[in-house]
Amino acid sequence: MKIHNYPGFFIDIEGLDGSGSSTQVRRVVRALAEEKVKAYMTKEPSKGPIGKLTQEALMGQFNSLPPASIQLLFAADRGRHLNVEVIPRLEKGEMVITDRYAWSSVAFGSVELDREWLLSLNKDFILPDLTIFIEVSPGICLERIAKERQGIELFEEEEKLEQAWDAFHSLVSKYWWTNMAVVDGEQTPQEVTATILTHIFRHPKYKKVKKK
Amino acid sequence: MKVHSHPGFFIDIEGLDGSGMSTQVNLVRERLLKKGYKAYKTSEPTDNVVGGLIRGTLSGVYKLPPEALQLLFVADRSHHVDREIAPILSDGNILVADRFLWSTIAFGSVDLSRQWLLQLHRYCFLPDLSIFLRVSPGICVKRLKPDRFNFELFEKEDKLRKAWKTYEWLAKKFPQLVKIVEGEQGKEKVTREILRQIRLHPKFKQIERRKK
Numbered sequence: 464m465k466i467h468n469y470p471g472f473f474i475d476i477e478g479l480d481g482s483g484s485s486t487q488v489r490r491v492v493r494a495l496a497e498e499k500v501k502a503y504m505t506k507e508p509s510k511g512p513i514g515k516l517t518q519e520a521l522m523g524q525f526n527s528l529p530p531a532s533i534q535l536l537f538a539a540d541r542g543r544h545l546n547v548e549v550i551p552r553l554e555k556g557e558m559v560i561t562d563r564y565a566w567s568s569v570a571f572g573s574v575e576l577d578r579e580w581l582l583s584l585n586k587d588f589i590l591p592d593l594t595i596f597i598e599v600s601p602g603i604c605l606e607r608i609a610k611e612r613q614g615i616e617l618f619e620e621e622e623k624l625e626q627a628w629d630a631f632h633s634l635v636s637k638y639w640w641t642n643m644a645v646v647d648g649e650q651t652p653q654e655v656t657a658t659i660l661t662h663i664f665r666h667p668k669y670k671k672v673k674k675k
Numbered sequence: 676m677k678v679h680s681h682p683g684f685f686i687d688i689e690g691l692d693g694s695g696m697s698t699q700v701n702l703v704r705e706r707l708l709k710k711g712y713k714a715y716k717t718s719e720p721t722d723n724v725v726g727g728l729i730r731g732t733l734s735g736v737y738k739l740p741p742e743a744l745q746l747l748f749v750a751d752r753s754h755h756v757d758r759e760i761a762p763i764l765s766d767g768n769i770l771v772a773d774r775f776l777w778s779t780i781a782f783g784s785v786d787l788s789r790q791w792l793l794q795l796h797r798y799c800f801l802p803d804l805s806i807f808l809r810v811s812p813g814i815c816v817k818r819l820k821p822d823r824f825n826f827e828l829f830e831k832e833d834k835l836r837k838a839w840k841t842y843e844w845l846a847k848k849f850p851q852l853v854k855i856v857e858g859e860q861g862k863e864k865v866t867r868e869i870l871r872q873i874r875l876h877p878k879f880k881q882i883e884r885r886k887k
Contacts, residue, residue, distance in 0.1 A: 512731075512737070513728060513743070516724060516725070516728065525724065527754065527757055527758050528724075528754055528757075529753050529754065529798075531750075531753045531797075531798040532725070532750045532753040532754045532757075535746050535747070535749050535750035535753065535795070536725065536746070536747070536750045538743075539739070539743040539744075539747045539750060540743075541743075542739070542742050542743030543740065543743045546739075546740045546743070576798070577797065580794070580797045583791070583794050583795075584746065584795065586791060587742060587791075
């Protein structure tokens, strides 16, 4: 991935399924709104046909779509997501917060496929200015998922979660220089939001978007 | 990325639109059938879920940036191999494809890096024999105009020129796998030349033995 030159501030919130990443994106956007800072909330897989197809594939709806196919779809969706939703806003100097991005597909995909290959799919996509990895142990993730949701996605078995956990950690240690922050997700939701906001406020790009 | 390891013989016929490729796939397959071989044909995009998205994009109904479209092609290909191609080849049949991975590299290279496009195919296997039909882009465009209503995205002459340059690059890079056949001769001559290349291929003898 490459560093972007747009005036906007691109934040990626990551974590295993059940880590609370979706909840935190909503809480963070709301907290920023209270500071009169507008942030555009988005997610991956994105809305639109490719995103829908990718989501269904991840939920095991297609009995013959091989893992490489799913990852290629994920990347295709990302290409469109960036083109249609993210970059136009970054060009205008806005803040964009995404619930999952390339790091997710690389971490989850590397359970079965080569990590370097997965990274190469994303070679021409932009790096987030800030990536927040919400760290919650796989065991707790599984409990939360069982409590809250119907329709288990493929990655929600504990062993796969463990492998994805290792993959995320490996990415964080290798790519720390791309501005990755690990946040303890086992605190209360309020504490997690507060920690994330600290990282956001500290980032040089925050002053620039705040002016708007 | 390597040649498949199934008993079947996988032949891929490639070229620019208007080079007579689809015609040749049919003629070649018919000849093989007449001679008692179990010969199948196939093409891409498939009629399956990802194929539909590709067709929508090619006809201009849906908009995608170039890398997203090429990622879809490879996702469809991976699905195609799993569902249709590998089973046919594992039964020891002959399969003639009307385009395969070389098309993505050639046409994708109009906008994107050849190396990147090749890298996408890490989990895709290669055909035993690939025939590139050489027809000048000028002639291709002339052949296309009277017959076809829908001008699909790739049918402009300068794009065809770029794509052909990549085909030549691929032929030099994979000399054991690729044969260039003159497509500007009469139909009959082209078919005979393709069949000659097929007969010369070591895989053909293996298929022949099974026929007895």
